Amino acid sequence: MTSPRWDLVYRPRKLPRWAIIAAVIVMAIHITFGLLLTVEDVGVRNLGGSDQVAIILIGVLVSGAILLLTRPRLRVGAEGVEVRNLVPVRLFGWDQVLGLTYPEKGYGAWLLFPSDEHITVLAVQGNDGPRAVEAMARFRELEERYRGTVRPAN
Template sequence: MSDQPHPAAPPATGPTPGAVTVRPRRIAVYAAIGAAAVILVGVFVALKLRGSDTGVYFRTSDAVAMAGLGLLFAGGIMLTARPRLRADAHGLRVRNIVGERFVPWPVIERISFPEGAVWAQLELADDEVMSVMAIQSMDKERAVVALREVRALYDHHAPPQTRRQRTPVPAEDPNRPLGRLEIIDREKAAQGGGRKRRR
């Protein structure tokens, strides 16, 4: 017997949201600058070792090893820019610094950005919480837009019975970017409560 498909989401009004791809921007810029600086330092030290007159003999292999260490450290720094989130009609493909995982919409109960958090979270069935490092608070307005787009897809495709009721959070200064993320949680909770009362 073939595997049964996931339950289809109920029809939604309005146009169907398109696929969304999210990558962090600021951390990628900082990582690129840091990686370039480490490589330059590694190459500089390697060249200085070859021209050193301290009486200690450094072979070419020593200089190459020093430059290689610089490249290795730079690669480690660039891992912080690896996170990516892809959302479509089937679910979310979440890639953090290490590993990548596909999460179908029926498994997701909530897409949240807790107060004071560094990045977004998925609240899954069985009380599992998964970090979404592609949506980061340091990206400010981009993070707000990304969270709205992903939640629009979630509202369109996720079965209603899988959605967890959100607890409203206190209103924050609308001029504070991270506060706007928290306000989205509050507004979504209010909308959910209104729909429930109208039934």
């Protein structure tokens, strides 16, 4: 039996919940207004069924965009660190990564690279509390195992 590819798979807990709630509310508002829009003369032109459908479809698009916030994930393994924020999935080898830190003022953790570069890791957020702290600690354990060095915690 082979070992799993990833030693740490972390997804935020609160962000997807809030995103689903927001998407449902946006969809409900657009459906309600789309159905309440009556076909009558409103001044400049008559509104028709296509306008009702358009309002509902705009709600579908906006809700779909909001639901992208359910996707963030951090995976760590021997190959390196894989970050999925909203759409792209990017894998960084251990030779590229300097560490993971949580900035004093920020929304998500930062994956650090040489030359003071970083990307935000939306999966690790302060509002997840102890779970996020545990994920940071586990990341540092794996970093020490695979890189042999750990950057000091900020």
